[in-house]
Amino acid sequence: MGSVIAGRLSAAGHRVALTARGAEQLADVAGKLPGPSLCLPADATDPAAVRTVFSTVEQTWGPVEVLVLNAGAAVSKPIAKLTDDEWLGQLDLNLTAPFRAMRRAIPAMTERGWGRIIVIASTAGRVGEPNVAAYTASKHGVIGLVRAAAAELARTGVTVNAVCPGYVDTPMTDGWVERISDRTGKPPQHIRAALERKQPINRLITAAEVADVVDLCVASAAITGQAINVDGGAVQS
Known part of the structure; x- marks a missing residue:
């Protein structure tokens, strides 16, 4: 999904900074983009690494205008077999890491009076799913973060939305x-x-169908505080 979304943003004229743990993977995605890109290998759960990513982008191109938070993973286990480390790891990656990135991006966005924050959440953030309690809890949490941030920033020109794929x-x-x-x-x-x-x-669902909704969230100033399902009608809301 991240590579397809990056391609859409690049084709629309955005300079795209890519970050993930794998430098080789980033280089492969960057090589397919039509416009300028930066490859910034980093672990999204490392606060120092996140600060370095933002600082590098700002020093190279200026403040971040569109922030797409796509990193995520799932642990599939019954609740009774989940370890503390697995539980905390899901919250750290799927909830705390997006919070830290938002916190870092928001001041420059509000100062400029324009910004777009899009979190790739999940329909697991809308309904309960068996055997993925930690993932489900983290995605419910990040949708709550999106709603709170959108309400806080509603008059600033910054929108905050979640895209919830099936x-x-x-x-x-x-x-x-x-x-x-x-x-x-x-x-x-x-x-x-x-x-x-x-x-x-x-x-x-295809990655392109997820990217369609990201495009919409970037284009519209009136869509904010939403958790938009992309799931073929599985969760109607």
């Missing part, structure tokens, strides 16, 4: 399928088909 055809979903298959003994193709059936359109 099951998307990405490597993360591939890994989820493998883990469920290992735990249950069911063939991966059966697991994937079951995930497809969870969505009324009977297929996985």
Whole structure:
């Protein structure tokens, strides 16, 4: 999803700073962008690394105008088997890391009177899902953060929204399928088909369909404080 969103922003004329843990992966994405880019390898859960990413972008191009918070991961376990480290790790990556990035970006955005913050959340932030309690809690939490930030910034020219995909055809979903298959003994193709059936359109969402909503959130000054589902109608709200 991150690479597709980056491509959309680049094609729209934005200079795009890419960050993730893998330098090789970043270079591969940057090589496909039509416009200027920066590759800034960093761990989103490391506060010092996040500060360095922002400082580098600001020194190179100026303040961040569009912030897309896409880093995330899921742990799939029953509640009774979740460790403290797994619980805290999910909150750190899916909730605290977006908070830190927002906190760093907001002052410059409000000073300029324009900014867009988009968090890639999940439909797990809208409903309860079994065996992903830590992930679900973290995504519910980040949607609450989005709503509070949007209310706080409503008169500043800065919008804050969450995009909530269902099951998307990405490597993360591939890994989820493998883990469920290992735990249950069911063939991966059966697991994937079951995930497809969870969505009324009977297929996985594409990364491009998620990027469509990011485009909308960037373009509109009137959409803020929203958690927009991209799930083929699975969660109607």
